[in-house]
Amino acid sequence: MRWDDVARAGRIAAAADPVLAGIYGASIRMGATAQDFAVPGLEYQIIADTAGELWEPIIVQWDQWVSDYDDLVASERALRKLFDHDLPVVIEGVYMWSVFTDGASLVDAPDRAGFYGRAVRFRLSPIREDLRPGRST
Amino acid sequence: MISFNAGKWQVLEGMGEEMLREMKPKADKLMWRAGTKFQAALKRKLSGRGSGRTYKVSKTGALHVASAPDDPPAVLFGALRNSMGFSRPTWAGWTVSMEVGSGLGVGGDGKENPAYARRLEYGGVSLHPHPIRIEARPYMAPVSLEMEPVLQKLFEAGL
Numbered sequence: 651m652r653w654d655d656v657a658r659a660g661r662i663a664a665a666a667d668p669v670l671a672g673i674y675g676a677s678i679r680m681g682a683t684a685q686d687f688a689v690p691g692l693e694y695q696i697i698a699d700t701a702g703e704l705w706e707p708i709i710v711q712w713d714q715w716v717s718d719y720d721d722l723v724a725s726e727r728a729l730r731k732l733f734d735h736d737l738p739v740v741i742e743g744v745y746m747w748s749v750f751t752d753g754a755s756l757v758d759a760p761d762r763a764g765f766y767g768r769a770v771r772f773r774l775s776p777i778r779e780d781l782r783p784g785r786s787t
Numbered sequence: 788m789i790s791f792n793a794g795k796w797q798v799l800e801g802m803g804e805e806m807l808r809e810m811k812p813k814a815d816k817l818m819w820r821a822g823t824k825f826q827a828a829l830k831r832k833l834s835g836r837g838s839g840r841t842y843k844v845s846k847t848g849a850l851h852v853a854s855a856p857d858d859p860p861a862v863l864f865g866a867l868r869n870s871m872g873f874s875r876p877t878w879a880g881w882t883v884s885m886e887v888g889s890g891l892g893v894g895g896d897g898k899e900n901p902a903y904a905r906r907l908e909y910g911g912v913s914l915h916p917h918p919i920r921i922e923a924r925p926y927m928a929p930v931s932l933e934m935e936p937v938l939q940k941l942f943e944a945g946l
């Protein structure tokens with residue numbers, strides 16, 4: 651099981667990013683139904699995970715809630731810079747493949763809502779837990 | 788010895804086209820099988836019972852247990868499930884592709900409701916009567932992860 655490692659690494663990396671910290675401040679958190687819907691806010695959630703012979707692909711969705719269009723663009727650029735790479739990377743100590751998969755709007759009519767919402771998904775694939783260095787099966 | 792003059796290249800290109808002609812029907816058949824399998828997995832995923840909020844359905848008066856956030860959508864009338872289909876294989880040179888999802892022709896009812904399908908997959912905000920956050924009930928992403936090894940095996944065995 652690696653989704654917890656990936657979630658932790660993602661949260662720390664996002665909070666340490668100056669652009670994301672500037673837009674969202676302390677409102678970077680794991681999405682949960684009980685929490686209030688806040689703008690600006692950056693929430694992440696584990697969408698799906700599985701395990702292959704070597705890797706454990708995990709799909710993580712980031713929900714970006716902002717009131718300014720330029721902030722939305724800057725936020726997505728920062729997220730892609732953090733999590734979209736052609737080769738494996740080490741993010742907060744976790745060695746993994748990390749690629750952008752897709753994105754979608756979360757608000758049907760942003761003009762009427764007065765805020766923007768956009769989800770972006772990344773596929774993060776760390777090595778299987780039992781194959782990590784220093785561990786045996 | 789391989790000669791890189793124009794004539795040799797033409798021969799190689801000709802061989803490629805011949806190979807492609809031979810492979811195409813086989814690959815097409817495999818794509819149809821892959822599409823059918825993917826669509827069946829999607830329909831299975833969309834056939835579960837909910838474990839979330841219970842409410843009365845206004846049309847029928849029956850009680851419905853909705854899906855909980857993060858779980859795939861529970862069946863109410865089956866519209867999303869019935870809309871799942873796949874497109875015919877499309878060729879671009881040596882690459883063949885196919886789309887699977889809501890509103891596509893083969894195996895589905897062809898009725899697409901993109902906003903509804905998207906909101907269940909990604910979550911979102913419904914503005915009326917007042918802004919309500921709707922949590923994601925992903926069904927496409929988990930099925931694509933589940934199907935990856937299945938389809939890989941299918942293609943390896945088939946080609």
